[in-house]
Amino acid sequence: MTGVTTPAGRTASRGRIDKREAILAAAFTVFARRGYSQACVQEIAEEAGVAKLTVYNHLSDKENLFRHAIEAAANTVMADNLAVVEQLRDPGDDLRAALESVAYRMLQVCCGEHSRALRWLTYAQVARFPDLIDTVQGRTSDRISEALADRLARLSLAGRLRPCDPAQAAGQLLALLTGPMEALSRLGTRKVPAAETRAVAKAAVDTFLRAYGPASGEPT
Numbered sequence: 001m002t003g004v005t006t007p008a009g010r011t012a013s014r015g016r017i018d019k020r021e022a023i024l025a026a027a028f029t030v031f032a033r034r035g036y037s038q039a040c041v042q043e044i045a046e047e048a049g050v051a052k053l054t055v056y057n058h059l060s061d062k063e064n065l066f067r068h069a070i071e072a073a074a075n076t077v078m079a080d081n082l083a084v085v086e087q088l089r090d091p092g093d094d095l096r097a098a099l100e101s102v103a104y105r106m107l108q109v110c111c112g113e114h115s116r117a118l119r120w121l122t123y124a125q126v127a128r129f130p131d132l133i134d135t136v137q138g139r140t141s142d143r144i145s146e147a148l149a150d151r152l153a154r155l156s157l158a159g160r161l162r163p164c165d166p167a168q169a170a171g172q173l174l175a176l177l178t179g180p181m182e183a184l185s186r187l188g189t190r191k192v193p194a195a196e197t198r199a200v201a202k203a204a205v206d207t208f209l210r211a212y213g214p215a216s217g218e219p220t
Contacts, residue, residue: 020058023048027069032117073118074139080109081144088151103201116188145170161212176204
């Protein structure tokens with residue numbers, strides 16, 4: 001019988017990547033739970049289900065572990081939001097409904113435990129790791145704004161939105177979403193009910209379409 005074998009080196013490499021990802025996920029969980037100063041590598045190792053030495057072998061020290069954990073968390077938030085924005089690739093006949101759905105789902109990501117912990121950790125450690133602000137912003141708000149601008153540009157070219165500066169339009173739509181949610185959530189310290197979240201999404205899209213919707217009488 002002829003079988004397909006996987007090279008041992010490839011298997012080992014995949015295993016190492018999986019272990020590193022598990023360590024980074026565990027590190028983010030512990031840092032979010034304890035804060036940077038109170039978190040310890042031993043607890044992170046236990047959370048990841050690996051030996052303490054394994055953590056050091058992968059990430060060398062606590063500072064490096066924190067940096068990479070924040071970057072990995074930012075990548076996760078970015079990926080979640082990009083998946084939501086991708087819905088606008090084919091919004092269907094009802095653009096307003098599609099925009100409201102995207103807006104609501106983006107707010108859900110923004111207000112999720114992962115995103116809130118990421119913001120808290122980044123702001124709390126800004127004095128110790130000032131460069132992480134740019135790292136997190138580049139992987140989250142900047143990248144998300146770029147993706148949204150691309151979708152809005154295509155909708156404008158298709159005549160479903162007015163001719164516009166897509167980057168400016170994307171920034172304004174995001175501001176209409178994040179501004180009210182920051183106030184309602186009290187800077188992330190209050191859980192916002194789904195009904196309030198939907199109301200913010202609906203109001204944001206309504207205001208956005210008043211500015212960028214097609215001329216009166218044209219379908220969206």
